[in-house]
Amino acid sequence: xxxxxIEWTDSTWNPVAGCTIATAGCTHCYAMSMAKRLEAMGVEKxxxxxxxxxxxxVWNGVVRTDPDSLDTPYKWRKPRKIFVNSMSDLFHExxxxxxxxxxxxxxxxxxxxxxxxxxxRPERMAELAINKVGDILPNVWLGTSIENSxxxxxxxxxxx
Numbered sequence: 001x002x003x004x005x006i007e008w009t010d011s012t013w014n015p016v017a018g019c020t021i022a023t024a025g026c027t028h029c030y031a032m033s034m035a036k037r038l039e040a041m042g043v044e045k046x047x048x049x050x051x052x053x054x055x056x057x058v059w060n061g062v063v064r065t066d067p068d069s070l071d072t073p074y075k076w077r078k079p080r081k082i083f084v085n086s087m088s089d090l091f092h093e094x095x096x097x098x099x100x101x102x103x104x105x106x107x108x109x110x111x112x113x114x115x116x117x118x119x120x121r122p123e124r125m126a127e128l129a130i131n132k133v134g135d136i137l138p139n140v141w142l143g144t145s146i147e148n149s150x151x152x153x154x155x156x157x158x159x160x
Contacts, residue, residue, distance in 0.1 A: 006083060006086070008081075008116075009081045009082065009083040009116055010080035010081045010082065011076070011080050011081070011082050011083070012082070012083045012084075012086040012087075013069065013072055013073060013082050013083070013084055013085075013115075014045075014066065014069065014084075014085055014086060014087045014088065015065060015066050015067075015069045015070055015084075015085065015090075015099075015103050016063065016064070016065055016066065016085050016087075016088040016089070016090055016092065016095055016099075017035065017045045017046055017049060017063070017064055017066060017087050017088050018035070018046075018049040018059060018060075018061075018062045018063040018064055018087075018088055019031065019032075019059045019063060019087075019088050019089055019092060020059050020061045020063070020092070021058065021059060022089075022120040022121065023120055023147065023151055024147060024148065024150075025120065025145055025146075025147030025148070025151070026059075026120065031086065031087045031088070032050055032056075032057045032058055032059055033057045034087065035049045035050050035057075035059075035087060036050045036057045045064065045066050046087075048060070048062055049062050049064075063088065063092050063094035063095060065095060065096070065099045067099075067102070070102060070103070070106055071106075073106055073107070073110045073113055074106070074109070074110060076110075076113065079112040079113055079114070080113055080114075081113075081114045081115075081116060082113050082114070082115050082116065083116045083118075084103070084107075084115050084116065084117045085117070089119050089120055089121060090103060090117055090119065090125075091119045091121040091122075091124040091125045091128070092121065093121070093124065097128060097132060100128055100132075101128075101132060101133070104133055104137075104140075107137055107139065107140050108137055110139075111137075111138075111139050112139075113139060114139050114140075114141060115137075115139060115140045115141065116141045116143070117140065117141065117142050117143065118143045118144065118145055119142075119143075119144055119145075120144065120145060120154075122144040122154045122155075122157035122158055123157045125142060125144075125157065126157045126158070129142070142158065143158070144157065144158060
């Protein structure tokens with residue numbers, strides 16, 4: 001929910017926190033160690049989301065929504081590129097459809113921003129977009145990460 005050091009976005013917005021390892025591409029996800037760091041800094045929504053596995057910090061499978069953060073984009077007057085859920089996956093199976101739709105509503109009501117959503121779960125993203133959302137918003141950029149040739153078929157879920 002702050003200015004971002006990520007070169008391809010302006011800000012991050014994290015209405016969901018926590019995740020699970022979905023594929024090999026998750027192995028080096030920066031969000032796991034960042035969640036541990038934020039927990040140590042006293043940021044409550046990141047408490048209890050990770051565990052140690054040898055020397056590595058990994059997700060423990062706890063995923064929580066943060067309804068209080070839904071108002072954040074309304075407070076940003078200046079248009080910006082917003083990376084949605086840099087610390088989770090909006091389309092994680094533990095995130096209720098109604099919460100995804102609440103996030104979608106915020107994005108629809110703030111068309112001056114461009115939202116960037118990346119997921120390792122494009123099949124759920126496509127299913128919700130087709131069956132529940134209706135029109136894809138012109139200010140929402142949907143994408144998936146492709147870490148190797150074994151998962152290149154994720155792209156198929158993004159095609160109409």
